[in-house]
Amino acid sequence: MPEDSKFKLPFEDGLGFCNILLSAIGGDGANMAAKMLFKLGVMKMGLDGGYDAKYGSEKKGTPTDVSVRFCRDGTVVRSVGPTTHPHILVAFHESLIKILRLNKGLYPNAIVIVNSTKAPEKIRDILELHSGQIICLDASKIAEETRSRLNMPMLAMLCNVLKFPTEAVEKAVEKQWPKAAEANIAAFKAAVNSAQKAEFPEDGKYPLVPFSRVRGELGYLNALPGGAIEALKYSTVKRNNSEARQGPCPIFNEDECTNCGMCMTVCADPGAISWKDKKMQGVDPSFCKGCMRCVVICPRTGRALRDPHKKEEKTQQKDKNTKALSR
Amino acid sequence: MAKAAVIEEAKVKASKPQTVWIGNGNEAVAHAIVQIGYDGEGYYPITPSSVAGQEVAKAFAAGKTDIAFIPATSELAAIGVCAGMAIAGGRAVDVTSANGLLLKAEEMPAIAGLSLPMVLNLSTRDVSAPLNIKNGHTDLAACLGFGWLILCAPTVQATYDMNIIAIKLAEAVNLPAIVAYDGFHTSHANRKIKVFAEQKDVRELVGEKPKGLSIFDVDHPHTFGPYMNDDLINTKVQLEAKMARAYEVLPGIFKQYAEHSGRSYNFVERYGADDAEVIMVMINTGGETAKDAVDRLNKRGEKVAVVIPKVLRPFPEKELVKAVAGARMILVGERVSQYGATNYLANELGAALQRVGSKAEIIQRTYGVGGLTLTDDDAEKLFEIAIRWPNVDDPDEQRRKWYYGAWPGDIESNPPVTIEAVTARDKQLNIGQDKVNLRDLSEMTCRFEKHAACPGCGIFVNLNLFLRGIDGPVVLMFNTGCGMVVTTGYPNTTFKVPYFHNLFHNASSTATGVVEMYKRFRKQGKIKEDITFIAISGDGGADIGMDQVIGAALRNDAFIMLEYDNKGYMNTGAQLCYTGIKGQRNSNAYIGPQQKGKTTHHKDTIEILRGTHCSYLFQAAESSPVDMIRKARKAQQTARDGGFVYGKFWSTCPLNWGMKESNGPAAVKAAVDSCLFPLYEVEKGITTLNYDPEKRNKKVPVTEAFKLMGAGFGHMVKPDFADVVADVQGEVDRRWKRLKGMAESEIL
Numbered sequence A: 001m002p003e004d005s006k007f008k009l010p011f012e013d014g015l016g017f018c019n020i021l022l023s024a025i026g027g028d029g030a031n032m033a034a035k036m037l038f039k040l041g042v043m044k045m046g047l048d049g050g051y052d053a054k055y056g057s058e059k060k061g062t063p064t065d066v067s068v069r070f071c072r073d074g075t076v077v078r079s080v081g082p083t084t085h086p087h088i089l090v091a092f093h094e095s096l097i098k099i100l101r102l103n104k105g106l107y108p109n110a111i112v113i114v115n116s117t118k119a120p121e122k123i124r125d126i127l128e129l130h131s132g133q134i135i136c137l138d139a140s141k142i143a144e145e146t147r148s149r150l151n152m153p154m155l156a157m158l159c160n161v162l163k164f165p166t167e168a169v170e171k172a173v174e175k176q177w178p179k180a181a182e183a184n185i186a187a188f189k190a191a192v193n194s195a196q197k198a199e200f201p202e203d204g205k206y207p208l209v210p211f212s213r214v215r216g217e218l219g220y221l222n223a224l225p226g227g228a229i230e231a232l233k234y235s236t237v238k239r240n241n242s243e244a245r246q247g248p249c250p251i252f253n254e255d256e257c258t259n260c261g262m263c264m265t266v267c268a269d270p271g272a273i274s275w276k277d278k279k280m281q282g283v284d285p286s287f288c289k290g291c292m293r294c295v296v297i298c299p300r301t302g303r304a305l306r307d308p309h310k311k312e313e314k315t316q317q318k319d320k321n322t323k324a325l326s327r
Numbered sequence B: 001m002a003k004a005a006v007i008e009e010a011k012v013k014a015s016k017p018q019t020v021w022i023g024n025g026n027e028a029v030a031h032a033i034v035q036i037g038y039d040g041e042g043y044y045p046i047t048p049s050s051v052a053g054q055e056v057a058k059a060f061a062a063g064k065t066d067i068a069f070i071p072a073t074s075e076l077a078a079i080g081v082c083a084g085m086a087i088a089g090g091r092a093v094d095v096t097s098a099n100g101l102l103l104k105a106e107e108m109p110a111i112a113g114l115s116l117p118m119v120l121n122l123s124t125r126d127v128s129a130p131l132n133i134k135n136g137h138t139d140l141a142a143c144l145g146f147g148w149l150i151l152c153a154p155t156v157q158a159t160y161d162m163n164i165i166a167i168k169l170a171e172a173v174n175l176p177a178i179v180a181y182d183g184f185h186t187s188h189a190n191r192k193i194k195v196f197a198e199q200k201d202v203r204e205l206v207g208e209k210p211k212g213l214s215i216f217d218v219d220h221p222h223t224f225g226p227y228m229n230d231d232l233i234n235t236k237v238q239l240e241a242k243m244a245r246a247y248e249v250l251p252g253i254f255k256q257y258a259e260h261s262g263r264s265y266n267f268v269e270r271y272g273a274d275d276a277e278v279i280m281v282m283i284n285t286g287g288e289t290a291k292d293a294v295d296r297l298n299k300r301g302e303k304v305a306v307v308i309p310k311v312l313r314p315f316p317e318k319e320l321v322k323a324v325a326g327a328r329m330i331l332v333g334e335r336v337s338q339y340g341a342t343n344y345l346a347n348e349l350g351a352a353l354q355r356v357g358s359k360a361e362i363i364q365r366t367y368g369v370g371g372l373t374l375t376d377d378d379a380e381k382l383f384e385i386a387i388r389w390p391n392v393d394d395p396d397e398q399r400r401k402w403y404y405g406a407w408p409g410d411i412e413s414n415p416p417v418t419i420e421a422v423t424a425r426d427k428q429l430n431i432g433q434d435k436v437n438l439r440d441l442s443e444m445t446c447r448f449e450k451h452a453a454c455p456g457c458g459i460f461v462n463l464n465l466f467l468r469g470i471d472g473p474v475v476l477m478f479n480t481g482c483g484m485v486v487t488t489g490y491p492n493t494t495f496k497v498p499y500f501h502n503l504f505h506n507a508s509s510t511a512t513g514v515v516e517m518y519k520r521f522r523k524q525g526k527i528k529e530d531i532t533f534i535a536i537s538g539d540g541g542a543d544i545g546m547d548q549v550i551g552a553a554l555r556n557d558a559f560i561m562l563e564y565d566n567k568g569y570m571n572t573g574a575q576l577c578y579t580g581i582k583g584q585r586n587s588n589a590y591i592g593p594q595q596k597g598k599t600t601h602h603k604d605t606i607e608i609l610r611g612t613h614c615s616y617l618f619q620a621a622e623s624s625p626v627d628m629i630r631k632a633r634k635a636q637q638t639a640r641d642g643g644f645v646y647g648k649f650w651s652t653c654p655l656n657w658g659m660k661e662s663n664g665p666a667a668v669k670a671a672v673d674s675c676l677f678p679l680y681e682v683e684k685g686i687t688t689l690n691y692d693p694e695k696r697n698k699k700v701p702v703t704e705a706f707k708l709m710g711a712g713f714g715h716m717v718k719p720d721f722a723d724v725v726a727d728v729q730g731e732v733d734r735r736w737k738r739l740k741g742m743a744e745s746e747i748l
Ligand SMILES: Cc1ncc(C[n+]2csc(CCOP(=O)(O)OP(=O)(O)O)c2C)c(N)n1
Pocket: B045, B046, B047, B075, B099, B100, B103, B479, B480, B481, B482, B483, B504, B537, B538, B539, B540, B541, B542, B566, B568, B569, B570, B571, B572, B577
């Protein structure tokens, strides 16, 4: 039974929907958060709508879109797939804004929630937001400090802007993740308390950007037969893996390294460990996804290769000897 | 202004209690399967239908159903299991998509011909090369002539409802039935729907399975599936008659369903202006989405409507003709193309209209294939094209048949070369070398670069290490799986050497074909290059492709086949692979009161292949890198000498094992030390142990590995799994002893 059927959505489009887009990477828990939000909206707030994900083959670290569309109960729900016109945008990583051009299709006076240490003014320029409200919170730090997950502070802020009653939300979170209830609730509180908000009325600084699909330079006139790829020209070498990295790269200290080669044998992202003239050069941050396999296998672990998370090892001169290579 | 009209959605009051339920299309299928109370399900995972089976498995483990749920080794095997269940008088169900459907193709007309009622849920997906996992109706179109009943479900609600209707219809006429719902758009869409509150009401509605001929009737034995010659034509007449009968009985079933559930369906739904001049015909989510565009256009005074067929077989000719009556222009949108000919639905509708002398113009659009989702704005654009056609600006859109959403590309574009090919022609790091010096091997350039696998994934750890032991040019051939998906997202590739992905199960056969041509062209002097051919598969690819691997091994074809064994079908979401450990948790083998994870012991692939007497078999692991390089060298030499090599790696999957990424190396070491994964090789039948943890006093119980391998295995060290673990330990020790025995013998 809906507990609050008088609940009013902050936005409604021509079909009666309030569209929310969560932009995240695999492993962030955006899907779980969206599903919970959807259930909460339907079961507790008396809403209807849809929760759709642009599912790919979701590996940890690859971008993913999740959308929740709410409407009043009784509105017919027809269209499918993630929303192309969000009223509310939730960016789990600031870096996704540029890569995915997240301002596409955004309504005027949108609400944008971003996991960032930057000020809303700065984010507005990165996003090139036409108009609306930007809410910044350091969700990564909150998640780490409260030993929760990134999806919790982000979900907290989203529920906050939707004006879902805190108590109902916290109850639902507890029910969904009973083992992590305390940590999650702490993350919820920290998120709401630490957020920085700023309003940006329409001022002509940035135009509205309509929704458009990405159209590559290869189409039916010039794509190679069978979708073959010319490897020398279309290589993933241009990609920057650091977007997908969870946490930092290992720190390398040349002076402590014996060039034994063990790190090279276990690296999960071959190429991340650079060698020249049979000498280990260091870790390339544009490759490395931070799995720390190399650190655990290194015979001189903690000295030659070190996990920056682990503070106990004594390496005073770490920064001096660190080589962060980029190609 | 034209009035919006809805044919069908007449409000009926439900005589049986209905309740609100939230979930996606796949979950709705599973919910219906459990409520109907099927006797059995044959299962094989494929995106986007996988979850429909997983949810049934979950319900089984939880004790909510007693269904005989059989994870098979391929889709063909899965539906073979269903056919067996059906001939035994059981009520059987299956779910699949795309390539899975095509792999079942041989069994499909057979089941219809055998008159076996069952239900196949088809979560539609395109079938193509290059591979795509998203939507398209290639699979559905392939079914049109199989003799199966075909119901289409445009929404999550309809997906649930049609499942109950389908089994009733199937059993009423003794034909199998497909319920087709759109992959991703419906299978992964979460909606609030209504379902029967009480399971007993569903069971009562469906009723007992009508008694047919039985294979268990030993007093009156029947021969099923004989060989038939001229008589075959008569079976076709019988099939036709059953379809006609289905057309007769379906309205009654729809009516009965509406009385019980309050939800009514019809052969066809029409939505929009009564006096519509322009009509779009689309099945499933496309049609549903178009309703929003119809509302908008009707409001603007445009006389348009959408017609959504809900039944494709039997083809509701009369109802469709009636639904499009009055239209001057009909746009038939299909998520499939019959290249070089009119598309399927457009053809059938066109023929039907011709029979009634209609003059309506028909244009066709293929739309919404692959990643393209049809939005209401897209539907509006299609209506606008139809309203103005042929007077539209875009010359492509002036065609009668076209592909909505296709783009020409930029013919001027000519991106710069960014990498150098890795031929390793000049590298002599391995050939003729006795000693392995890892440091020296840093000179070998990696043949691939920057993939999108999860952090800490073992696939490329193994490939990187192994390929450092291979000199000269290589050609890589992959089975479908994580390894190919994370490397070749169009338009970019990770590989710096020639690469080919064909299908999920046939990299081995593909390699045979390639190698044969290599030998032939070399003999003809057309190729001078000394190339090493390597086929790469996950352990799942070696389940579904085992027969083809055995074929290559029996022929002793000159290439290297590598299997990265990560104990599951990881690309599709961690379903069980027969290589998995007994007790392991999988997304289709849960832990609950009725089940303790995977129920069988891990498959011993190398021992299966021993019987082929091919040249070289081995198991290698990153924990012994020098050994791995030696094996790579031996493998290359063997292939060069004209023999087949099969090598297997124990490969970590932090994502689906639920393992901390940095635990990888230790987890692999523990698997080797516990003899879960012995390092050994078999050269022309002679076994050598390359690492004996016992002799080195390093042998550990299997639980040491499970502790490190994450949540998918961690539960096995708990007391309530003591019996399972003892069983696994016993089996591992038994196999280890056997292996030692063989290693000690001179002839084994
Ligand atoms: C005929 C067919 N059935 C099913 C699939 C779906 N499918 C693609 S990859 C895969 C699992 C692959 O498992 P595995 O070989 O172990 O490789 P991994 O995903 O673990 O890398 C499945 C089931 C398919 N592509 N084709």
